[in-house]
Amino acid sequence: MKHTLSILLQNESGALMRVAGLFAARHCNIDSLTVAATRDPAVSQLTLVMHGADDTVEQIIKQTRKLVDVIEVTHPAASTP
């Protein structure tokens, strides 16, 4: 199942690495990752696409929310491949 996550991230040193590293360490492959500026220069918007079982995605979202730089993670309805 393909999942698209939207992550709001503080623009801190190493923040992007921490998000990408979390997915790598938890054996979750990122299919695509886009980083965009927001109206607030201190905040970036990440759009991340991955494949995984629903419970895997649910757990990785919870883990992502534990990262201090992460402001919010949203998971719009899961889309089919």
Next chain:
Amino acid sequence: MGNPITVNMPLQKDLPSHASTHPLAGQSMSGAEVVVQVLADEGVGVLFGYSGGAILPVYDAVFRYNATHLSPLGGEPMPLIVPANEQGAGFMAAGYARASGKVGVAIVTSGPGATNMVTPVRDAMSDSVPMVVICGQVPTGALGSDAFQEAPVSNIMSPCAKHVFLLTDPERLEATLRTAFEIARSGRPGPVVVDIPKDVQNTTLTFAGEGTLPIPGYRARQHAIQTARVDDAQCDAFFDALAKARRPLIYAGGGVIAGEASATLRAFVAQFGLPVTTTLMGLGAIDTTEPLALHMLGMHGTAYANYAVEDCDFLLALGARFDDRVASVPDRFAPHARFIAQIDIDPAEIGKVKSVHWHHHGDLDRTLSRLHQFGVRHGFNFGAEGRYAHWHDHIGALKQTHALNYDRESPLIQPQAVIEAINRHTQGRAVISTGVGQHQMWAAQYFDFREPRHWLTSGSMGTMGFGLPAAIGAQFARRDAVVIDIDGDASIRMNLGELETVTTYGLPVKVVVLNNIGDGMVRQWQKLFFRGRFASSDKSLHKKDFIKAAQADGFEWAKRLEDKAELAATIADFIAFEGPAFLEVMIDPDAGVYPMVGPGATYAQMITGDFIPSRVAPAEVGDSKSDMF
């Protein structure tokens, strides 16, 4: 997509507010002095660390602070304790934090100083221990240039720590340090690393005396945890299930210790009559000498605790995470529990391993209090009315029939007898640290634990070498306490240099080495799963004389015990000695840790060994092809 949360990024001190009331606000200070002042403001009473080029300005500021300030107890207000190796400093800070509940602080230099700190940081993360680790770093201009003693600390530490700050803006130094403490101690505690380039330490700054970084996402989530309340409907559902249960059991983890919920748990148990088993990390959450306490569950838990888990029909998990040392086969864990409830401060732990019927993520102490009050208000006195009397009888019988036991008749000294002999003196009141392996499990099994924060062990990471430095840190946290490192001959070798640290600082730490001439736990697994091929785990060719080593490091009391007949007298003498003491005990090298729930096995397949009765025929042991670990 718009931002659902508006973020104010300027430092909070920049927001219009009252003037700081800090007596030093507005003073000019170097970055290094700011570091030390924030440490003082955070109540840090001891530092652990090793010097080096990139951290020298901070070390100098600590020196000057200690030269010009006096502790209320006399002496230096912030003594800096120097280990043999930075890893030692990390475990000292962790031992201090585990024994006190306060944030442990370690300060090291860049490059190797910082990389030697990776293991303690990861260890603290895995066991949810609050620490702040300050690392010197090459100057900002040299970052990324492969400079002398440069390591990418932020990259290396990020996946190992709760959070890492790389400080490239001196203006953010003060707020960052304060925020590091906030993050380390809030929510599920953990280690925070602050990497400070040398030029930032040397920058002249104006001390604000207040202010933290904006971390809006983190704070919003912490606020949600702090305000999360179990509503009446949830309380109803919980007590409905408990009222229907006939064999309810509490499974308490390290979260009870970290969340300071031990007293609340004990009151809850008294009111509602639920027996309690704890994880390795939860030992001391409840007084293990109490009738309803089942000591530890899991891979090397007591047989009676594991049987109680098999038998229970209601399980309440408190600050426990169903990890593989407890629930190796999650689907078969507590197979008869019709209702599993879980309370944890970390939402990611709810249902991570095993799905539960009822859960709450929030502060454990407050949640348990709330359930307790709700129960009392609705007239539930399951404890006093003896609702679970049959279950209590069953628990009592399990404890009697399947009590821990070992080869008491052997002419060789059994390690369990050594722990029992020490326990007769300490009565569950000593602070115990350990290395990792068989000695760790024997200590967990055979000591009584009457209070929280008396048991310091590397649970999740399982780091050999933890015991000695952790005991040193704990002795700084608990000057009054008897602190004993129960170690193994292999584990203690990993940080043997810290023996000298014990005597340098005149600490009355007691060190016990249970010497079985090798990596005992590895050997146990090789016996069971690799047909006795002892690859690399035998140390009979090793030449070290531990007694000479301890004496060389200044231990006045250093003895080797080889005769079983002298056990009681030697232990009495050892414990009674006022200063640092080192006792090596030559134990039966074939002694095993039992019970054992093998990797990938269920509790029903538990092996109880030759001296603990099992209620089923021993299970077949696995083989080396198993991927379980």
